[in-house]
Amino acid sequence: MAKPKIASVWLEACAGCHMSFLDIDERIVDLLDKVELTATPITDIKEFPEVEVGVIEGALGNEEELHLAKELRERCKILIAWGDCAVFGGINCMRNFISAEQVLREGYVETVSTVNPEGVIPGKDLPALLPHAIPVDRAVKVDVYVPGCPPDADTIYYVFSEILEGRIPSVPTDIMRYD
Amino acid sequence: MSEITLVIDGVECRASKGETILQVARKNNIYIPTLCWMEGLTPIGSCRMCVVEVAGNAKLLTACTTPAENNMQVSTKTEKLGKYRRQILELLFAGRNHFCMFCSQTGDCELQRLAIEHGMDNVRYPFLYETFHNDASDPNIQIDHNRCILCLRCIRVCAEKVGAHTLDLEKRGWGTNIMADFGRQLGESDSCVSCGACAQVCPTGTITLRDFVYRGRRHDCDDQVESICPLCSLGCKIKAYVRTGSVVRVEGISGDSPDGGQLCHMGRWWLPKSTERERLSVPMIRTGSSFREASWEEALDLIAERMAPALKADRAGALVSELSTDEELTVISSFFRDTLEMKKMDGFYGNMLRGFVRGLKPFADQGVRPFTGAHNILASDAIVVVEANPQEEAPVAASYIRVSTVIERAKLINVSSGKNPFDGISDQDLRTTEKNMLSLLTALRKAVEGDEDGAAPEVKEIASILRNAKKPVVVIGSKLAEENPLLVTEAVNLAVASKAFFEDGLGVVPMLRAGNSLGALNTITGESDWVSDGHLDFLYVLSTGMVAEDKRSLEAMTRARFVVVHTPFMVHPLVNMADVLLPAPAWFERSGHYCTLEGERRRMNLVTAPTGNIKGLSVIMKELAGRLGVEMQKASAAPCENVYEAKAASETARTVHSAPGASVPFVKEVR
Numbered sequence: 001m002a003k004p005k006i007a008s009v010w011l012e013a014c015a016g017c018h019m020s021f022l023d024i025d026e027r028i029v030d031l032l033d034k035v036e037l038t039a040t041p042i043t044d045i046k047e048f049p050e051v052e053v054g055v056i057e058g059a060l061g062n063e064e065e066l067h068l069a070k071e072l073r074e075r076c077k078i079l080i081a082w083g084d085c086a087v088f089g090g091i092n093c094m095r096n097f098i099s100a101e102q103v104l105r106e107g108y109v110e111t112v113s114t115v116n117p118e119g120v121i122p123g124k125d126l127p128a129l130l131p132h133a134i135p136v137d138r139a140v141k142v143d144v145y146v147p148g149c150p151p152d153a154d155t156i157y158y159v160f161s162e163i164l165e166g167r168i169p170s171v172p173t174d175i176m177r178y179d
Numbered sequence: 180m181s182e183i184t185l186v187i188d189g190v191e192c193r194a195s196k197g198e199t200i201l202q203v204a205r206k207n208n209i210y211i212p213t214l215c216w217m218e219g220l221t222p223i224g225s226c227r228m229c230v231v232e233v234a235g236n237a238k239l240l241t242a243c244t245t246p247a248e249n250n251m252q253v254s255t256k257t258e259k260l261g262k263y264r265r266q267i268l269e270l271l272f273a274g275r276n277h278f279c280m281f282c283s284q285t286g287d288c289e290l291q292r293l294a295i296e297h298g299m300d301n302v303r304y305p306f307l308y309e310t311f312h313n314d315a316s317d318p319n320i321q322i323d324h325n326r327c328i329l330c331l332r333c334i335r336v337c338a339e340k341v342g343a344h345t346l347d348l349e350k351r352g353w354g355t356n357i358m359a360d361f362g363r364q365l366g367e368s369d370s371c372v373s374c375g376a377c378a379q380v381c382p383t384g385t386i387t388l389r390d391f392v393y394r395g396r397r398h399d400c401d402d403q404v405e406s407i408c409p410l411c412s413l414g415c416k417i418k419a420y421v422r423t424g425s426v427v428r429v430e431g432i433s434g435d436s437p438d439g440g441q442l443c444h445m446g447r448w449w450l451p452k453s454t455e456r457e458r459l460s461v462p463m464i465r466t467g468s469s470f471r472e473a474s475w476e477e478a479l480d481l482i483a484e485r486m487a488p489a490l491k492a493d494r495a496g497a498l499v500s501e502l503s504t505d506e507e508l509t510v511i512s513s514f515f516r517d518t519l520e521m522k523k524m525d526g527f528y529g530n531m532l533r534g535f536v537r538g539l540k541p542f543a544d545q546g547v548r549p550f551t552g553a554h555n556i557l558a559s560d561a562i563v564v565v566e567a568n569p570q571e572e573a574p575v576a577a578s579y580i581r582v583s584t585v586i587e588r589a590k591l592i593n594v595s596s597g598k599n600p601f602d603g604i605s606d607q608d609l610r611t612t613e614k615n616m617l618s619l620l621t622a623l624r625k626a627v628e629g630d631e632d633g634a635a636p637e638v639k640e641i642a643s644i645l646r647n648a649k650k651p652v653v654v655i656g657s658k659l660a661e662e663n664p665l666l667v668t669e670a671v672n673l674a675v676a677s678k679a680f681f682e683d684g685l686g687v688v689p690m691l692r693a694g695n696s697l698g699a700l701n702t703i704t705g706e707s708d709w710v711s712d713g714h715l716d717f718l719y720v721l722s723t724g725m726v727a728e729d730k731r732s733l734e735a736m737t738r739a740r741f742v743v744v745h746t747p748f749m750v751h752p753l754v755n756m757a758d759v760l761l762p763a764p765a766w767f768e769r770s771g772h773y774c775t776l777e778g779e780r781r782r783m784n785l786v787t788a789p790t791g792n793i794k795g796l797s798v799i800m801k802e803l804a805g806r807l808g809v810e811m812q813k814a815s816a817a818p819c820e821n822v823y824e825a826k827a828a829s830e831t832a833r834t835v836h837s838a839p840g841a842s843v844p845f846v847k848e849v850r
Contacts, residue, residue: 081301084278084279084280087300087301088272088278088301088302088306089278089306090278090280091278091280091281093276093278093306093308094278094281096306096308097276097308097310097325098310102751115420132308135301135302137301137735139434141299145300145301147300149279149299170298170300171298171300172298173295173296173297173298176295176298176300177295178279178280178285178294178295178583179279179282179286179291
């Protein structure tokens with residue numbers, strides 16, 4: 001049997017979850033015996049192939065991220081929302097308390113350290129902001145939630161091991177965290 | 180109370196009628212999750228985390244408010260309950276800003292702990308992203324309403340335990356919010372006493388204390404030590420959290436105690452801040468306008484050299500903080516009083532203590548304990564506050580007075596020469612001048628006894644309140660004692676005439692400022708106030724550096740030719756006046772006992788190991804005795820406990836009538 005394929009993507013987040021994944025240390029060798037990493041920020045492959053497991057780190061804050069989430073959902077069997085941003089929205093939700101327009105003005109014009117006398121806000125060159133940064137399951141169906149900022153390496157390893165055993169896991173309460 | 184039996188999760192539990200299901204479950208070690216419930220506060224059943232199933236009842240019942248009944252069959256852990264509880268948590272998370280990664284309380288948060296416990300790995304409801312304001316107007320306490328779950332613990336502790344009732348709710352529905360003083364910011368509140376109790380009980384990151392946040396979560400701290408606060412005679416029990424050698428957080432403990440686990444502003448802020456202060460770590464000797472470091476040998480040699488002639492000439496004195504432990508006071512009094520037979524010893528609050536000792540003596544002579552524990556104010560139905568400002572003298576006692584008055588509807592009577600410390604909640608407010616205080620107290624006492632000839636209408640009114648009261652209490656301010664012991668006697672007379680009798684003593688609460696006043700009064704307090712007169716050749720000062728020295732003590736230091744200051748901190752102006760500085764352990768580095776007003780000898784525990792080149796007090800005193808060529812004698816007086824022992828029931832107390840101006844001798848009880 002061919003090795004199951006995993007694709008992961010880093011959306012609106014800090015990459016901390018992927019860093020935490022690398023913290024599984026030498027166990028990654030065992031894991032790579034059993035699975036194939038395809039498109040991930042680690043392998044730097046951009047195109048999602050058809051995979052068994054899709055992993056999303058990060059909330060969805062703009063059109064591109066929304067598109068990628070939908071694309072990965074279509075190409076994977078099991079989708080994991082990985083980390084607080086993907087599960088709850090996380091730190092990206094700080095902007096949800098003001099309008100998307102105001103967020104852009106704050107970011108590109110009104111910040112004290114910004115020099116932008118014409119008040120130019122990049123428009124067509126960048127993906128448009130969604131009205132709110134949203135958790136992944138607000139856009140696509142999520143099968144496994146792994147909260148944590150970031151989730152511990154052990155938790156991540158546990159989740160992958162369970163999926164490899166053919167089970168759809170829930171994170172046990174003794175290793176779950178939100179920070 | 181009648182006994183009932185019920186079954187919780189298959190366990191047969193015995194209970195008393197009137198107990199709630201939650202109380203019975205806790206007694207039987209059956210866990211029911213709670214969020215708005217808190218020990219000591221009125222249960223309100225608002226969060227509904229504690230819902231349980233009761234056989235024969237289709238509704239889910241809140242365990243915290245439902246009384247246990249005979250033969251009840253209670254289930255606390257069914258699948259249905261788990262689902263509902265998780266749903267409640269998801270709704271709370273969706274309601275406001277409960278994103279943990281940028282909250283100072285993550286890891287210390289009860290909401291977070293419960294959500295994880297209930298396996299909440301996602302939130303199925305739409306997040307509202309409503310904006311609430313962040314009230315940062317108070318210098319110490321911050322309220323971020325975005326993190327509030329409206330459990331109302333803060334409102335309840337503020338009203339029911341602190342008696343300030345600063346906080347309450349405003350608006351309704353989604354917009355419901357905690358507010359201070361009818362819609363003000365907390366920093367603008369008149370009623371807030373800055374005790375921080377609201378933050379101590381807050382289960383989320385809503386109410387936080389600037390001094391404590393980001394300095395270590397409770398479970399990240401290296402140590403948690405139970406001890407007591409030494410700052411006033413109530414000796415509130417505290418838990419000090421230590422991280423990397425600093426006290427990073429101080430909390431009151433035991434929510435079921437009369438104080439509800441509260442601390443006052445002093446205990447909350449002054450204790451932790453003290454670890455951050457500049458420490459004195461080695462002995463120092465003055466050279467001109469500055470100091471140089473010295474060895475203990477050199478410093479003690481110099482002290483002994485200056486002390487010997489001063490002792491011979493009877494021009495040596497010692498001024499000792501009443502915040503010292505019993506053990507320290509014993510060593511001090513055995514050295515200065517019993518070994519050196521030095522007359523000039525006193526505490527920083529000497530005048531206050533002498534006033535109380537003399538004023539209370541006629542009643543102690545009758546064999547009654549002339550005061551009662553401050554917590555008995557809660558049991559009182561009429562409180563007379565005489566020339567006191569409890570919010571400054573013993574702030575938790577002020578909480579007792581407010582709670583008793585506002586919640587228990589006790590009558591509150593203020594008698595003062597200055598302003599009324601309980602303005603707005605007192606029933607009677609009698610103002611007089613310092614000069615007329617004695618005659619006013621006498622008139623009050625006579626009126627209570629039935630002699631109302633020529634009494635003012637207010638006096639008659641107060642007398643009627645006191646005559647009808649079942650458990651009156653007289654709170655005597657330290658100012659009254661400082662002015663004249665006869666005033667204290669007359670205030671106690673008023674209590675006796677009003678039949679203010681409690682089990683542990685007379686219904687009198689003296690506002691003893693320092694933590695170990697009762698331990699100090701027969702060990703270090705002098706017979707008379709030598710501090711205010713004459714010059715000294717030698718003065719030893721033991722300060723804990725926790726409270727500011729008064730003018731009188733500082734004057735004594737300026738009049739002394741040679742001053743030794745023994746203190747943990749580089750306290751100004753003490754440091755400016757010293758010729759020799761000796762390092763002492765700070766409160767968190769000491770252990771020992773305090774005689775509290777509450778009638779208990781409470782233990783202060785070592786919180787962190789002492790730092791610096793410190794020597795124990797008994798070692799220092801022994802070495803000084805050696806240098807002076809004297810043998811250390813045993814202390815003739817032991818601190819506190821037998822001085823005001825109740826030998827007779829308080830009901831046997833009689834009023835005393837001393838001729839105006841007659842001096843009451845200051846006699847020490849010696850064991």
